Amino acid sequence: MSDCRRQWNREDELPVYLAGPITTGPNQRKSFGMFSSVEGAFDSKTIDFDNYAVGRKGSRTPRSGSRERLLDTGDPVGKTPSEPREGSLTNSPGDREDARTGVEVRFSTEKESPDGKNERLLIKGGRVVNDDQSFYADVYIEDGLIKQVGENLVVPGGVKVIEANGRMVIPGGIDVNTCLMKPFLGTQPVDDFLQGTKAAIAGGTTMIIDHVTPQPEDSLLEAFERWQEAADKRACCDYSLHVDIPQWNESVKYELELLVQEKGVNSFQVYMAYKDVYQMTDSQLYEAFSFLKQLGAVVLVHAENGDLIAQEQRKILGMGITGPEGHPLSRPEELEAEAVFRAITLGNRVNCPVYITKVMSKSAADTITQARRKGSVVFGEPITASLATDGSHYWSKNWAKAAAYVTSPPLSPDPTTPDHLHTLLACGDLQVVGSSHCAYSTSQKAVGKDDFTLIPEGTNGVEERMGFVWDKAVAMGKMDENQFVAVTSTNAAKIFNLYPRKGRIAVGSDADIVIWDPDSVKTITAKLQQSASEYNIFEGLECRGAPAMVLSQGRVVYEDGNLQTQQGTGRFIPRKPFPDYAYQRVKFRNQVKNKQGVTRGIYDGPVYDVIPTPKYITPAPSAKTSPTSHQPPPIRNLHQSNFSLSGAQIDDNVPRRSGHRIVAPPGGRSNITSLG
Amino acid sequence: MSYQGKKNIPKITSDRLLIKGGRIVNDDQSFHADIYMEDGLIKQIGDNLIVPGGVKTIEANGKMVIPGGIDIHTHFQMPYRGTTTVDDFNQGSKAALAGGTTMIVDHVIPEPGTSLMEAYDQWRQWADEKTCCDYSLHVDITHWNDSVKQEVDNLIKEKGVNSFHVYMAYKDYYQMSNSELYEVFTFLAERGGIAQVHAENGEIIAEEQARMLQMGITGPEGHVLSRPEELEAEAVFRAITIASQTNCPLYVTRVMSKSAADIISQARKKGNVVFGEPITASLGTDGTHYWSKNWAKAASFVTSPPLSPDPTTPDYLNTLLSSGDLSVTGSAHCTFSVAQKAIGKDDFTQIPEGVNGVEERMALIWDKAVTTGKMDENMFVAVTSTNAAKILNLYPRKGRIAVGSDADLVIWDTDSIRTITAKTHNSAAEYNVFEGMELRGAPLVVICQGKIVLEDGNLHATSGVGRFIPCSPFPDFAYKRVKARKQLAVLRAVPRGMYDGPVSEFSMSRGGTPSASARTSPTKQPVRNLHQSGFSLAGPPTPDDVPIRPAGRRIVVPPGGRSNITSLS
Helix, strand or coil, X not given: CHHHHHHHHHHHCCCHHHCCCCCCCCCCCCCCCCCCCCCCCCHHHCCCCCCCCCCXXXXXXXXXXXXXXXXXXXXXXXXXXXXXXXXXXXXXXXXXXXXXXXXXEEECCCCCCCCCCCCEEEEEEEEEECCCCEEEEEEEEECCEEEEEECCXXXXXXCEEEECCCCEEEECEEEEEECCCCCECCECCCXXXXXXXXXXXXXXXXXXXXXXXXXXXXXXXXXXXXXXXXXXXXXXXXXXXXXXXXXXXXXXXXXXXXXXXXCCCCEEXXXXXXXXXXXXXXXXXXXXXXXXXXXXXXEEEECCCHHHHHHHHHHHHHCCCCCCXXXXXXXXXXXXXXXXXXXXXXXXXXCCCEEEEEECCHHHHHHHHHHHHCCCCEEEEEEHHHHHCCHHHHHCCCHHHHHHCCCCCCCCCCCCHHHHHXXXXXXXXXXXXXXXXXXXXXXXXXHHCCCHHHCCCCECCCCCHHHHHHHHHHCCCCCCHHHHHHHHHHHHHHHCCCCCCCCCCCCCCECCEXXXXXXXXXXXXXXXXXXXXXXXXXXXXXXXXXXXXXXXCCEEEEECCEECCCCCCCCECCCCCCCHHHHHHHHHHHHHCCCCCCXXXXXXXXXXXXXXXXXXXCXXXXXXXXXXXXXXXXXXXXXXXXXXXXXXXXXXXXXXXXXXXXXXXXCCCCCCCCCC | CCCCHHHCCCCCCCCEEEEEEEEEECCCCEEEEEEEXXXXXXXXXXXXXXXXXXCEEEECCCCEEEECEEEEEECCCCEECCEECCCCHHHHHHHHHXXXXXXXXXXXXXXXXXXXXXXXXXXXXXXXXXXXXXXXXXXXXXXCCHHHHHXXXXXXXXXXXXXXXXXXXXXXXXXXXXXXXXXXXXXXXXXXXXXXXXXXXXXXXXXXXXXXXXXXXXXXXXXXXXXXXXXXXXXXXXXXXXXXXXXXXXXXXXXXXXXXXXXXXXXXXXXXXXXXXXXXXXXXXXXXXXXXXXXXXXXXXXXXXXXXXXXCHHHHHHHHHHHCCCCCCECCECCCCHHHHHHHXXXXXXXXXXXXXXXXHHHHHHHHHHCCXXXXXXXXXXXXXXXXXXXXXXXXXXXXXXXXXXCCEEEEEEXXXXXXXXXXXXXXXXXXXXXXXXXXXXXXXXXXXXXXXXXXXXXXXXXXXXXXXXXXXXXXXXXXXXXXXXXXXXCCCCCCCCCCCCCCCCCCXXXXXXXXXXXXXXXXXXXXXXXXXXXXXXXXXXXXXXXXXXXXXXXXXXXXXXXXXXXXX
């Protein structure tokens, strides 16, 4: 052990900047087989790790690839993704060994507290990837914060050192959409905050933002506190909360204000679907948007046309279709696109940022893209499910499987959807990736076995989220690693005002860090997942890219397939209103968009007498709602007082267009207007 | 055909007419031929026609002879808060004839809560008394319930109405919810009607209006500020979505803005059956006049959706009209006197809405689209008459010059130049929104029902000769595609074994289930009954060995060991 430590140290003394940029050529290093006898079990974490072989030019350091697992007190044979390949490795260990590096943990001086409670950590030799740039640097962590980033850091003794060996060191993922406590007919999802956050961490996500889903009539505050209490007890990683607004009235307003100003919530979800339950009318949405904008909150919208869905559901049930295929049939993607369009229109009118949760279809995504081209402040969030799979499974003969895919808006049956969404994600038209993780067991789903409208909605995805974005976007060449960081964490942090505390590796940020292994290949299966649900909708899909090590709050919580989480360690992260990323433009537009009335002379011509008894109500839409009939408009008051008309007439003689002629009508009413 | 027998054969000398030497322009081709008309019908077309003696002959001298225009959208004699629009059916149809339009389609607007049938009869009575040209009627559906449904059914089957107009604006008054729209569209699709929509988001408008008034904006500019074109585009998008869900042909009345037109053209590219109708005002002028210092002038432009303040809009709409993305043109002619408009002098929401345009329609399109080279003369015929006739299922009786068609013809003078002014127009309104505009192109001779009504600038219209033209349902132009799609789009359930695994207990308290239609959907469905009765699963369940997607096919036996979760697989 001491031998190898020396060996490592010597190599580390070579400055990192001597290393060339990431090479794609063959590995220059040769293996001495140093550790091959120590721990063979973890050899095959990756096969070809040439790509990120970085630093230590000319170093002849042995890379056995095995890792010392000083922290790991448990049985190392766990859910290692590479298990299946072990056999082949043992046949030719030498060939493989030189081709890979690993993530190593060790202590620079003496071994201490192997339980993971070490407060000081140094990640050496990693390539720090932020959303804007990648660079080689060491990261020193103390008390859960990043204290230093750079080379040749001066760190105190006794620091636990993690050898990144040139791997990517990225900010921990932020999953902006989870529902770990969303009640459905009295039952809770099988993944609660403990199970859910464990799954999150196993997938490289170190922060979740969960949806508080109060029922109509419930108090938002109470619901929020309930959620917070549950999460404080159970969550293993930092979390924050969105609050869903199930209905709109005066008391809700008061609670929203409290939530924003005192509770650290800056995002609220409204529903355009779920008729007669959560759905809001356009007027209510307008009011909600206006109010939330004043508070500086981000409006999340579940965008589907609930009225039409209700109609379609009735129609589909009437046709005798009761299985899960009725779910996508009654919620065609058009309805999603329509609602997205409407939400954006509302957002534009109110001049309020709009965040579309769960972008599931091409047309919805295209609608967002177009709106952004026109300058609307709108954000789109595809979820793991829409990025990795499609809705063809709703037609599976296996009811339980088909039901597992039920979520709203539904997965699009168009198999090209995931690809399209990834493209938009890569080019920045969609900004963040959530998972909308809401896992129900099959028996819970079976509540709707005879009626698809009763199937609890929700899919898994918190664990697979980062992996699939890497696999489908980065590994395919659509996206670079910086954009990967942006969509998995940075943008989310910016939108929800957590930046740069979260979503960036920088001095002062929280030490939520993932060492990412871009080459790990694993096959998703419900057997090996952290989630408690029986079905995994990504079952059997191969996914390249996985976290090699996850740090949350400065502690190693996941390493090579082993979770070392502690429930209740997750902190609630309060968020301030008016996130710059969403509101800066809005503020400026507010200043610019000042509308002014035209100053005219008072119309003194004949006025047709309207029958006082409004047998015919005016077609003016707001006749009932507008305050006009009650308060005299200010301009008129000006006229009624001593405002003089004499000055205003001069410029009136300048015609605006050729059509400006003032007509003296045949009836001879030449005094129709006082002006012009 | 129920031709209103009483006034069917007015004794007029020019019963037989021959147009010699004209160039006949239909929507598909132009050719030189003579036209012989008798009894209000076109009897012969061709060269060297053999006609009886004593026929009045019109020398066209190579000028264009086109089918008379069909103005598919007018509001003559529309009641509004106890008053009516200044142009009644007589005045309005005279203006129409003067502009080369020989048929109008007026909107019947029943007050919410009143009978559609009564309103229809009322409009028929007014129109039969006064119109000078043939007419037909749209009926507006201002509220929706089962009795309205019945009336709509009757109107389609017995009264010759095939198009119904619904409103997405005018909150708390005409406006319909999405669910109602869905039901209306579904019903119309069954009966072969055309769903027309006034597309604007009424709820947001109401909020915006309240905001404008609060800001102290009470003049006509508040009208356009509170109805930005986005709201029109949004509603158009929504209407198209609903129509496509219900597989119902959609007709968007009054396309006033670029973005609304764009949405329609996108939807058409995707294959939706949707027609867009720009109106004379949106093709000819723009919304900058709302800011005019002259209140009366500004107010005369007030219509809904408003004219777009973007001055490039008319040009853009003409382009889309030329490319066929917009299908027909109306005028939405609905004129109020200044005194009537002045009801809203202190509150723009009270200004009666409507602009003129029935007289200017044809000339304006000729000037803006044909003389600028955007469209050819055949397209001009298509958008001014043929398409409208097709949508109303009147083709080829109207909208075409062919043997057997009605003798509604216009000899079009492509070179005449006129300046539009309220002084000389045939409408009774004091203001003309096209005031001062120079238009090239005008009708030289207008023949309506085989009689010359406009010649040498003199109008010889006779009040009350106009016949009601019944429109039959299921016009091919709109419904052929719809019918074919209906046959294709049959949804089928997946035959599965019954799920026999454990079912989680759920509280029936319905603490607000997220299931959208839990309250509205009939949860007892036929299929379940089938299972419960003697329906057999056809022996052993078919193994699910044909993977839909090979990669994700594995069936999981979950850790808990519940291997009997499904009966299949």
